[in-house]
Amino acid sequence: MNSEYGFEIGMSPPASTYSGQIDWLMGVLHIAMIGMFLIWGIYFVYCLIAYRARPGGQATYHQTGEKASFIPDGIVLAFELWLILGFGIPIWAELKQETPPVEESLEVVLVAQQFAWNFQYAGPDGVFGKRDVDQVSASNPIGLDEQDPAAKDDFITINNLYVPVNKSVILRMTSKDVIHDFQVTNFRNKQDILPGTVQTLWFEPERTGKFEIGCAQLCGLGHTQMVGNVWVETPEDYKEWEQEQIEEAMAEAEAEASDSARS
Numbered sequence: 001m002n003s004e005y006g007f008e009i010g011m012s013p014p015a016s017t018y019s020g021q022i023d024w025l026m027g028v029l030h031i032a033m034i035g036m037f038l039i040w041g042i043y044f045v046y047c048l049i050a051y052r053a054r055p056g057g058q059a060t061y062h063q064t065g066e067k068a069s070f071i072p073d074g075i076v077l078a079f080e081l082w083l084i085l086g087f088g089i090p091i092w093a094e095l096k097q098e099t100p101p102v103e104e105s106l107e108v109v110l111v112a113q114q115f116a117w118n119f120q121y122a123g124p125d126g127v128f129g130k131r132d133v134d135q136v137s138a139s140n141p142i143g144l145d146e147q148d149p150a151a152k153d154d155f156i157t158i159n160n161l162y163v164p165v166n167k168s169v170i171l172r173m174t175s176k177d178v179i180h181d182f183q184v185t186n187f188r189n190k191q192d193i194l195p196g197t198v199q200t201l202w203f204e205p206e207r208t209g210k211f212e213i214g215c216a217q218l219c220g221l222g223h224t225q226m227v228g229n230v231w232v233e234t235p236e237d238y239k240e241w242e243q244e245q246i247e248e249a250m251a252e253a254e255a256e257a258s259d260s261a262r263s
């Protein structure tokens with residue numbers, strides 16, 4: 001873990017709308033597992049003592065038709081079904097299937113690469129500029145097509161994702177090279193990113209602050225350095241930051257256009 005974030009025992013503080021549900025489920029699972037471990041452990045020791053070898057003892061080598069052992073099995077099975085059907089599947093569906101409406105969310109494109117996170121914002125037109133593999137360069141890591149009118153107001157950030165608090169964020173994620181995995185522990189989410197496809201991940205931050213992004217899929221020698229930050233800001237601060245980025249992007253696009261007109 002990055003030393004800047006300190007060392008914590010247990011999970012890092014929850015910061016998204018669904019992190020409470022994940023923590024609750026993990027808490028129930030851990031307590032149930034400790035309980036089962038203790039019960040089975042005590043029963044095991046009891047059997048060792050009660051059925052130890054004694055003079056005149058007679059071993060039985062066939063089933064006696066005893067049905068009592070099905071009772072604890074049945075209880076455990078019922079408990080597991082209750083967890084899976086009552087909580088596991090609904091929480092999974094919320095995280096992975098019930099993406100909030102795009103109109104009410106901030107949509108960001110994420111292009112992962114060895115070993116960085118490139119975030120593309122659509123700008124005021126709300127349309128993402130096209131990406132072109134042939135235009136990828138050191139200064140244009142995602143290959144944003146400069147000829148595309150929709151690209152003029154787009155802006156890119158590297159390893160830093162800025163979002164407003166209390167608004168859902170939808171990430172459309174792809175990779176330039178190998179499989180990466182976007183993970184923010186505070187948000188309790190994680191999603192593989194496969195080259196050639198687009199994966200969707202959403203979250204809604206509930207607290208302002210800085211949260212660490214890690215790559216959760218071993219992706220090469222620089223894997224451990226593939227870290228970034230999510231900066232969750234107040235809506236006002238976010239708006240201000242966004243405006244600066246748009247102005248910068250527009251000025252750059254204009255300068256480039258006049259450059260190419262001159263040559």
Ligand SMILES: [Cu+2]
Binds near residue numbers: 113215218219223226
């Ligand atoms: Cu990676």
